[in-house]
Amino acid sequence: MPLHIETPLIESRSISHKVGQSIWLKMESAQPSGSFKTRGIGYACEEYLKRGAKRFIASSGGNAGLAVAFAGRRLSVPVIVIVPETASKRAVNLMCLENAEVIVQGKSLDEAHRFALSLMQPADAYIHPFDDPLIWRGHASLIDEIFRAGLKPDAIVLSVGGGGLLCGVIEGLKRNGGADIPVIAVETEGADSYGKSLNAGFLIELANISSIATTLGARIVCEQALAYSREHCIQSVVLPDRMAVSASLQFLRDHGIVVEPACGVALAAVYEKVAALSGYKTVLVIVCGGVGSTADHLVELSRLECDAI
Template sequence: MESSPADHAKSEPFHTVTPLLESWALSQVAGVPVFLKCENVQPTGSFKIRGIGHFCQEVAKNGCRHLVCSSGGNAGISAAYCARKLGIPATIVLPESTSLQVVRRLQGEGAEVQLAGKVWDEANLRAQELAKRDGWVNVPPFDHPLICVAKCLGAKTVAARALACTRESKILSEVVEDREAVDAMQRFLDDERMLVEPACGAALAAVYSGLLGRLQAEGRLGPALASVVVVVCGGNSIDSRELQALRAQLGRS
């Protein structure tokens, strides 16, 4: 008996193996080879399809009949994409501040969109209520063992696994200015012809702003780096007009 497309979707990974590319432009800035892990070319536009795809496949195997996710963007898009591939409905609960661009993308994936609250925590409470319905499963945007560690800029608490990583490995946590992140977005667009969200701009700013060199000068980072890898996490909440609006807001236009 032939398997259905939904059965096939439960076994084949939803994410793709993304390229690791050397960037000449960023290598010139850093003084060492800089490689880009291009998660922005995932089918959902960001790295979040990796963990969320695995989670959705597992709950579908266990009888889930409806997925619900609280997300202001990339996690919700990944959940909606998985639901469509699995042939089950999805409800995505978003903060009221979510852009129309993201709402349309979710609806294009066939998901029902609900707006609840001003911040992610409030939308998440609504998603948890919906998940109490029979056959419904809540898809955590970032904090679950099957999903592992992701980022959630609107969350007020740290994922348990992310906190554990700080105790297991040497991690330097640094803050970059908004203007540095937005400047990095523009430079990256010019250098590599890729448009990414501010969260990715923050990672790129570690190279473009000279942060790596400052950490080396302070003795917090080794003086001889063999190479640097930047995860280009991607993102859906950005277009050329939004980038220019951010630049104008920060006085960078």
């Protein structure tokens, strides 16, 4: 039995009316760990357990670590998650509720990652947040569900952090006869490694992450995400933090669901009617979820963004 659930696929009448397109939402925020990460990471954890893993080790500032913690509890496998000092208390508490051992180490995700690798023993499996073919295969199940439901959108909109979701979506499209469906890859300014890499034609590593959408904060995307851009129509859109926060608040008003700005930036591409989406009749947005925000937190971020203007 897979660790993820089949999430709701709904047409948003409120957003559709606002933008003049048929907007469909794949509600990955409904996954047990609160984000799409449950799909790929859950699948990878099950596979590593079959291969003999006795413990899962991960480094994360949020959603990936929580997905590993959830998988470990469900599979009765001990989990250690290394988080940087910047990790929120909310994320740490949620991981602890899943019975994970959480260690705070390092000022950045890179430092947490290096420390996590130093703990590895022969019977351990390191669960990468996004750069693992097993994770992509798990994420691809999202597209399987969409096609089983009979929906073939004109375009798919998703957020990009490290590129794991993007790779899974492309893999899912290929195996479901959807290789002709373009993907709009959305990032926030200051966390746009993928957009910069697409423009350059090679991987670009950011010096730092300056966006408030910290769960998009991979300084460099996985190589496969860039490789897929050479065989699939992928268009990059980069939007400011204020649009990501505004979209998260609009989505809360429209659907009563809290998503963090890392997810909100994909919704912002729709709410803001970006040029990349013009001409498409039916658009699917992957509402990737995330546990990093509450309604109060979004309101506070909105105030901060207004003060910064």
